[in-house]
Amino acid sequence: MSIQYILEIAGTCAFAISGALAVKDKDNPDWFSASFTAFVSSIGGGTVRDLLLGSYPLVWISDITILYAIMVGIVLTFIFYKKLIRLRRTLFLFDTFGIALFTIVGTEKALSLGVRPEIAAIMGVFSAVMGGVIRDTMTNEIPIVYQKEVYATACLAGAVSYLVLDYVGTERNTAFILAAAVIILLRILAVRLKWRVPTFFR
Amino acid sequence: MSIQYILEIAGTCAFAISGALAVKDKDNPDWFSASFTAFVSSIGGGTVRDLLLGSYPLVWISDITILYAIMVGIVLTFIFYKKLIRLRRTLFLFDTFGIALFTIVGTEKALSLGVRPEIAAIMGVFSAVMGGVIRDTMTNEIPIVYQKEVYATACLAGAVSYLVLDYVGTERNTAFILAAAVIILLRILAVRLKWRVPTFFR
Amino acid sequence: MSIQYILEIAGTCAFAISGALAVKDKDNPDWFSASFTAFVSSIGGGTVRDLLLGSYPLVWISDITILYAIMVGIVLTFIFYKKLIRLRRTLFLFDTFGIALFTIVGTEKALSLGVRPEIAAIMGVFSAVMGGVIRDTMTNEIPIVYQKEVYATACLAGAVSYLVLDYVGTERNTAFILAAAVIILLRILAVRLKWRVPTFFR
Numbered sequence: 001m002s003i004q005y006i007l008e009i010a011g012t013c014a015f016a017i018s019g020a021l022a023v024k025d026k027d028n029p030d031w032f033s034a035s036f037t038a039f040v041s042s043i044g045g046g047t048v049r050d051l052l053l054g055s056y057p058l059v060w061i062s063d064i065t066i067l068y069a070i071m072v073g074i075v076l077t078f079i080f081y082k083k084l085i086r087l088r089r090t091l092f093l094f095d096t097f098g099i100a101l102f103t104i105v106g107t108e109k110a111l112s113l114g115v116r117p118e119i120a121a122i123m124g125v126f127s128a129v130m131g132g133v134i135r136d137t138m139t140n141e142i143p144i145v146y147q148k149e150v151y152a153t154a155c156l157a158g159a160v161s162y163l164v165l166d167y168v169g170t171e172r173n174t175a176f177i178l179a180a181a182v183i184i185l186l187r188i189l190a191v192r193l194k195w196r197v198p199t200f201f202r
Numbered sequence: 203m204s205i206q207y208i209l210e211i212a213g214t215c216a217f218a219i220s221g222a223l224a225v226k227d228k229d230n231p232d233w234f235s236a237s238f239t240a241f242v243s244s245i246g247g248g249t250v251r252d253l254l255l256g257s258y259p260l261v262w263i264s265d266i267t268i269l270y271a272i273m274v275g276i277v278l279t280f281i282f283y284k285k286l287i288r289l290r291r292t293l294f295l296f297d298t299f300g301i302a303l304f305t306i307v308g309t310e311k312a313l314s315l316g317v318r319p320e321i322a323a324i325m326g327v328f329s330a331v332m333g334g335v336i337r338d339t340m341t342n343e344i345p346i347v348y349q350k351e352v353y354a355t356a357c358l359a360g361a362v363s364y365l366v367l368d369y370v371g372t373e374r375n376t377a378f379i380l381a382a383a384v385i386i387l388l389r390i391l392a393v394r395l396k397w398r399v400p401t402f403f404r
Numbered sequence: 405m406s407i408q409y410i411l412e413i414a415g416t417c418a419f420a421i422s423g424a425l426a427v428k429d430k431d432n433p434d435w436f437s438a439s440f441t442a443f444v445s446s447i448g449g450g451t452v453r454d455l456l457l458g459s460y461p462l463v464w465i466s467d468i469t470i471l472y473a474i475m476v477g478i479v480l481t482f483i484f485y486k487k488l489i490r491l492r493r494t495l496f497l498f499d500t501f502g503i504a505l506f507t508i509v510g511t512e513k514a515l516s517l518g519v520r521p522e523i524a525a526i527m528g529v530f531s532a533v534m535g536g537v538i539r540d541t542m543t544n545e546i547p548i549v550y551q552k553e554v555y556a557t558a559c560l561a562g563a564v565s566y567l568v569l570d571y572v573g574t575e576r577n578t579a580f581i582l583a584a585a586v587i588i589l590l591r592i593l594a595v596r597l598k599w600r601v602p603t604f605f606r
Contacts, residue, residue, distance in 0.1 A: 020402070023348075023402070024403055026348065027344065027348070028348055028349060028350050029401060029402050029403050030350075030398065030399035030400060030401055030402055031355075031399050031400055031401075031402050032347065032354055032355045032358075032399050033347065033348050033399075033402070034402040034403075036347050036354070039324075047254070051253060051254075051455060052451070052455075052462060052465065053461075053465070054256075054458075054460035054461065054462075056256035057255075057256065057317075058254060058256075060321075061254065061255070061317055061321050064318050064320060064321070067320055067321070067324075077402075078402060081403055115461075115465055116468050118468060118471055119464075119465050119468070119471070122443075122471075133542065137339060137541060137542055138335065138339055138345050138348075139348065140342070140344060140544070142431065142544060143542050145436065145437065145440050146427075146430065146431070146432055146437050146542075146543065147432060148432050148434075152436055152440065153435075153436045156436075196434065197434035197435050197436050197437075198434060198435055199433060199434055199435075200424070200427070200433050200434055200435050200437070200438040200481075200482060201428055201433050201438075201485055222604070225550075225604070226605055228550065229546065229550070230550055230551060230552050231603060231604050231605050232552075232600065232601035232602060232603055232604055233557075233601050233602055233603075233604050234549065234556055234557045234560075234601050235549065235550050235601075235604070236604040236605075238549050238556070241526075249456070253455060253456075256458075258458035259457075259458065259519075260456060260458075262523075263456065263457070263519055263523050266520050266522060266523070269522055269523070269526075279604075280604060283605055339541060340537065340541055340547050340550075341550065342544070342546060
């Protein structure tokens with residue numbers, strides 16, 4: 001098992017936790033709602049990417065570990081949700097690591113399937129954010145990509161960084177770590193310094 | 203034509219009726235809204251399942267009978283909607299038979315495509331409920347999986363029952379009928395006895 | 405480059421403009437929101453069609469010109485949005501040309517992949533309207549297909565016209581132009597004369 005695989009499983013588990021927590025203040029926060037939301041949040045991004053690329057079988061269908069990682073996330077949320085809510089800052093870090101990882105993994109996968117770099121960057125961003133978009137759309141929230149935070153934009157910056165580093169011949173693991181760091185730093189700085197994406201309509 | 207096929211066509215027609223009725227109290231209940239909603243409700247679940255499994259051609263694209271069953275449902279709703287609304291209990295039974303059938307058919311189809319039983323159970327539930335989820339998301343309702351009723355949970359119980367019966371070697375038709383009965387009974391009992399899925403956040 | 409291809413690229417650009425403008429009165433009309441919405445609006449319809457038909461690679465993945473047409477649309481909106489909003493009538497015409505074109509192109513593509521005409525008509529309508537449906541669902545608006553205007557119904561009429569003309573042996577370009585004209589005329593007349601699709605529940 002590579003370090004990257006372990007991180008991906010951990011990232012899936014973290015996405016499941018944030019998904020399950022998302023139904024907390026909903027009308028009907030039962031076991032099914034929480035589990036369904038956790039599941040869709042976790043697999044949504046990668047699924048959208050693979051459907052668009054026609055890459056079958058989907059990762060979570062061929063690798064059952066992902067489903068069990070999600071279940072672990074659900075059970076952890078059930079047991080520790082009071083602590084988890086207090087650990088907002090830790091959760092934020094987990095989520096940030098998760099989107100960084102999923103962006104670069106998604107970009108890389110798209111590239112490996114032979115698409116152009118511009119498309120690979122879109123696929124990277126979609127891998128990271130579409131799970132959240134589907135979750136928010138289904139729970140009648142304003143999707144995360146429409147909120148103030150520098151969220152998807154950080155992913156896009158990371159994906160482009162990876163592509164540039166790859167293009168100039170940077171060794172793959174270095175490029176991976178640097179590009180992920182771009183996302184993590186941008187996101188942390190954005191929240192700390194209240195950065196906003198520039199408004200479109202001046 | 204097998205009995206199962208006839209039931210599937212009848213189930214599709216019933217889903218189309220409940221889909222068309224869903225726009226009744228909307229702002230703009232015109233022919234297109236009603237037909238579009240009927241169509242999406244009927245084919246949504248199976249389509250999500252087949253897209254996720256990469257199983258082409260989609261059932262309703264290769265078998266035109268399904269489209270005509272939906273049209274029959276739309277026309278029946280147009281003619282008899284006042285009666286249908288009064289027949290709430292009959293419609294509930296039809297819908298319950300429909301989700302029971304679609305759950306087991308979906309589970310079985312996924313299994314036949316070689317996925318693991320855990321994934322097949324998810325596909326069974328998705329076949330039954332995703333049409334309704336898409337319908338509710340598009341019409342800005344709270345999706346059915348987020349409502350109080352024991353709905354998707356009954357489907358999950360039925361899918362798991364089918365997988366267990368299949369695993370212990372039960373004859374296929376028997377397993378099919380027993381598992382469908384689990385869903386139907388659970389759903390009827392849940393509504394009668396006001397059962398609720400346990401809350402996730404105690 | 406055929407005239408049709410140039411028109412398709414122009415149509416994509418027009419869809420991107422109307423997508424970017426759609427976030428104008430939203431809570432958070434930043435560059436990412438506008439670009440994401442423009443992108444999803446532009447490629448949504450064709451993507452839904454191609455996913456349902458299993459037609460890979462998706463058009464915008466294999467032809468990068470589409471992505472650049474969308475970017476041009478976004479930049480034009482950024483620079484000229486005040487003028488564009490005043491040009492409401494021109495935009496309406498562009499959008500009408502766009503849906504007419506996409507309906508017939510979608511119908512034709514589905515036919516060429518060997519599906520039945522009834523299914524091809526559905527694919528034509530989906531090509532034209534699903535981008536807007538996804539955009540509206542994500543931005544928590546009532547999807548365009550549920551609004552009063554004769555929108556998707558005009559597309560359906562055009563798709564059916566094309567299929568009839570094709571069936572009776574009309575030369576392809578003639579059928580294309582006539583069917584597109586049906587959509588454009590129906591839509592303009594509907595808006596001018598305040599036509600409505602008949603109500604479903606009398």
